[in-house]
Amino acid sequence: MTQPPRAEIDQVAEASIAALRAPSVFNTQPWRWRLAGEHGELWADHSRQLAGLDPQGHLLLLSCGTALHHATVALLAAGYVADVSRLPDPSRPDLVARVRQGERCEPDDLLYRAIYQRRTDRRPFGDERPGEAVLEELRAAAARHGVHLHVVRADQVTAFASAVAHAGTVEHDDAHFRDDVLAWTTRTRHDRDGVSARSVVPPTRRTIAPRDFAQAWPAALEPGPGSDLGTVYVVLATDGEEPRDWVAAGEALSDVWLTLTARGLAASPISEVVEVEAVRQALRRLLGGVGSPAVAMRIGTPVGDNGPVPASVRRSGTEVVGLPGQT
Ligand SMILES: Cc1cc2nc3c(=O)[nH]c(=O)nc-3n(C[C@H](O)[C@H](O)[C@H](O)COP(=O)(O)O)c2cc1C
Incomplete structure (x- = not known):
């Protein structure tokens, strides 16, 4: 099914909003999204890197990976396979991924619903071991x-x-x-x-x-x-x-x-x-x-x-999601 480019980027924009809820080390949210043409770009934001704990930026990239996966889950819930190029440009290593709306598929919102239920739960768990x-x-x-x-x-x-x-x-x-x-x-x-x-x-x-x-x-x-x-x-x-x-x-x-x-x-x-x-x-x-x-x-x-752990805060879409060239 072909759709006008506008609708395609809207779907990726929705996915970038769902990805705001992704977990990150110390809740640094070390990412920004740029919506360019028909794809979204996920960029690493080194100004949010932990200088002492994570000097090489491994945990920063792990955190960006969680945001990327959250975006793919949101696309799947909308009935699209995510078309992802990871680290597509060696001359721009902070460009973590390009995400496009791929083929149509059966919508699946099991993990999408979990995005809004997931928390870091640091409390001791029960006696029953996961099977x-x-x-x-x-x-x-x-x-x-x-x-x-x-x-x-x-x-x-x-x-x-x-x-x-x-x-x-x-x-x-x-x-x-x-x-x-x-x-x-x-x-x-x-x-x-x-x-x-x-x-x-x-x-x-x-x-x-x-x-x-x-x-x-x-x-x-x-x-x-x-x-x-x-x-x-x-x-x-x-x-x-x-x-x-x-x-x-x-x-x-x-x-x-x-x-x-x-x-x-x-x-x-x-x-x-x-x-x-x-x-x-x-x-x-x-x-x-x-x-x-x-x-x-x-x-x-x-x-x-x-009871549930209170939801942790996140920056807003207006702060994190923008157009190409915006810092
Ligand atoms: C790569 C990574 C490493 C993390 N390391 C720890 C950790 O060592 N200890 C901890 O209590 N939480 C850790 N967290 C959880 C974050 O602190 C948590 O995701 C963030 O504060 C947001 O809270 P939320 O997950 O409840 O949304 C880590 C999360 C990520 C993604």
């Missing part, structure tokens, strides 16, 4: 992007927990890391980004504690009665370590996260283990042969009485 069938579905979601999802085995959890704890200690002792946390937990209401106290839980006894964000304020989200007994830890790993691998890892992170949300599960990423290079190498050896660790996640069954 093998859903873990297989998550492996398949990662594999769609050429990324491996490794479930940390019971006999690897203690070593994995010490890797996370060690990375946390290294970061806590480093002023550059602390500066990043401080900068992105003290954003003004007007900025509409960063991590807020109401999405962070105070420390409790648990196998693996989420990142300590509470420098500037006390954490304000009730942890609830969960134990993390059934929580599964996974590592997303890539075959290579090129920019396209980090983008693919972000697309996989989004696909896995939306899929598990659609299945009633909850999750939060753990990226400390890849931010400290020595820990990333130790993790790679621990997992033996699954590839280069790109990001880890904890996944579990939300505890019924807890």
